[in-house]
Amino acid sequence: MLVPHEVCFQMSSLLLVFSLPMVASSSQERNVGSHASSNADAHKVSSRLLFEITLHGFLLWVSLGLLMPLGVLVIRMSKREESGKKLKTYFRAHAILQMLSVLLATAGAIMSIKNFSNSFNNHHQRMGLVLYGIIWLQALAGFLRPVRGSKGRFPWFFGHWTLGITVSLLGVINIYSGLLAYSEKTSRSIRLWVILFTIEVSFISFFYLLQDKLEHIQKQGVILGNEASGTIDQMASHSVKQESSIESG
Template sequence: KQMLSVLLATAGAVMSLRNFENSFNNNHQRLGLALYGAIWVQALIGFFRPHRGKKERSFWYMVHWMLGTLISLVGIINIYTGLNAYHKRTQRSSGLWTLLFTAEVSFIAIYYLIQDKREYIQKQAVILGNLEPITQDQENVQRQNQKDMLPQQPCGKHNALKNLFD
């Protein structure tokens, strides 16, 4: 999957260089060029991943994760700078595109933030349509059942930080 992303970014860069004026005199073009380089650095770092259990693995993971996060954030910023450059060049409104992109990014951010809590939310006792009050005895039984079902080892997170110290 990741190599396909790098290849698609390369195809986009080639198409941009062939079809558009690329004097690199605006922030959008300069950020895009920096992002393209960072994407290739990220891919190369991925190929030189230390094996699990080696002491370099934690450092490698932190650099790889931070660079990937930075690429994502700067990529989002670059889309806004591109919309702004489009508006300046054509005098056409980019408000609708800005609104749609902001909605998309907001949806993805909210989804990312709640993905780790999804299991917890699903396990809660309150189910819509079944809002009967729980008695003290039922609550004690639920607590005991939860204690019995606790794993012997702590559970890992389900997001990108899961393998930080693997």
């Protein structure tokens, strides 16, 4: 049975996957006319600035669009482990992925502050600023985690989980808005990148939701296997009884 926060994540994931590409496509179509009139400005984008914009986008994609969601998936896989080497391995992988994600996001933020004119007059820049703050708050919370079984463990876990999911969802949204900003700045098509990123987000969301069902599927397999084994044992026992009755007769 799904708990409320899992239902909320499923609804958010589906809405994110199916709505954002359409928003990107419709926005791109609406801006075709304006692109034609602003081609002169687009051509003024220097090759160096274009490289910096592309590198900034790549860093943020690796950070928020790949490593952060993978870190969530890895730590989610550890929930069936109470202790032992597997749990430590999952935790270390989660910590490494998240630290790399924070470092790359920080590098992208420094690039943005240093090389771009940040007037914060659009959704992409504003959301990016909020994301940078939440990312570091999440990292700090990770270092301050209480030990298992302590009184503060549950509120910490809920807050840490909420921040992680928030960063992942906002990060994906901001990547889409960043692609739109890139298209508006350079007049280049982003259709291929939107499609590829949507496939990636769909796969990660599917795997996230599948994790809830894997244990149930495995239990069903064990139950069915036990039932089949029990049926075979009953048939064998019945056959032995019949042979015994024939011999005694």
